[in-house]
Amino acid sequence: MTETEAIFALIALFEREGYARTEPPVLQPADVFIDLSGEDIRRRMFVTQDAAGAELCLRPEYTIPVCLQHLGDRGHEPSGYSYGGPVFRMRPNESGEFLQAGLESIGRTDIPAADAEILGLALEGLESLGGLSYRVKLGDMGLLNGLIDALGIAPAAKRRVIRAIVSGQGIAGLSEPDGASQQEHAGLLAAIEGQAPQAAKAFVEDILSIAGIARVGGRSAGEIAERFLARAANRTGLPDRARDVLERYLAISGNPDQAAEAVKALARDAGLDLTAAVTVFEERTGFMAARGLDVSAFSFAATFARNLDYYTGFIFEVQNSSRDDGKPIVGGGRYDGLLEHLGARAPIPAVGCSFWLDRILGRP
Structure with a gap:
């Protein structure tokens, strides 16, 4: 089975279950992904500009574009979407252009049932592509x-705890920060400590702009702001x-x-x-x-x-039992905070998943 054939098979399954196919534009506003995922995503995106100088990127994934499209078309009305097509993201030892398929359930309030449905359809879709052990x-x-x-x-310590867990360091990675390094810029660090990440980042970028600083040591203002946020979080220990x-x-x-x-x-x-x-x-x-x-x-x-x-x-990953690299072949989860970040008046429940077709079908 080719990747294109796999997309058609998955979309047919998802549409039968009420998830209508959608295809957001390949060109997307870059700032949305950077604001939500941090400056690190910039290094993995393919970025360009439009005629007015606005920064655009080739679609690095589907979830954010589908949510933006949903807000424009349906607002808070519940809807289910399926998709399949190319995404563009730099990946070590893997192609930067690859095909993804997936589905998103937006607006359903029966959260446990919706979570189970997404996982169930993910596994049903995976099994429809062949006898893969997972x-x-x-x-x-x-x-x-x-x-x-x-x-x-x-809040600042909470973000630090979650970063340590995600990085694999666990609580042992929360060593006490070096006091001397925290004395420098102590006023700025105190000003942003405890603020929401987006507000703190905007504050630091405003300070740098007022000072006429665009880049330092090759880092952009956004990247510098991210470093200040990390240092502010490190000021807070755990009882x-x-x-x-x-x-x-x-x-x-x-x-x-x-x-x-x-x-x-x-x-x-x-x-x-x-x-x-x-x-x-x-x-x-x-x-x-x-x-x-x-x-x-x-x-x-x-x-x-x-x-x-x-x-x-809820978050989940499905891994190929025959692969030893630990990379997911399907991944998903619940992201009830995303649509509010994108402009919704209030949080909207949402859950979905994506298929890495190159990994499923045996490409490295």
């Missing part, structure tokens, strides 16, 4: 965020109790039922109320089982997280 890895940003909030960890509870949470793994019991035991022992997040987690597992999915074969890992503010709940 393993399913689950995570939950709702559990992690709920735990951090219940511990009373400040011993919070560190101990987080370390115990990050040790949790197993199938979803085992993980839920471990999280409930942790909450009881630590005197924390995680009822809302655990309830969604268990309801989702129930809907997965009701769809005929073998949840006992799925692997939950508390260390599995994503370092983007708009991921708010």
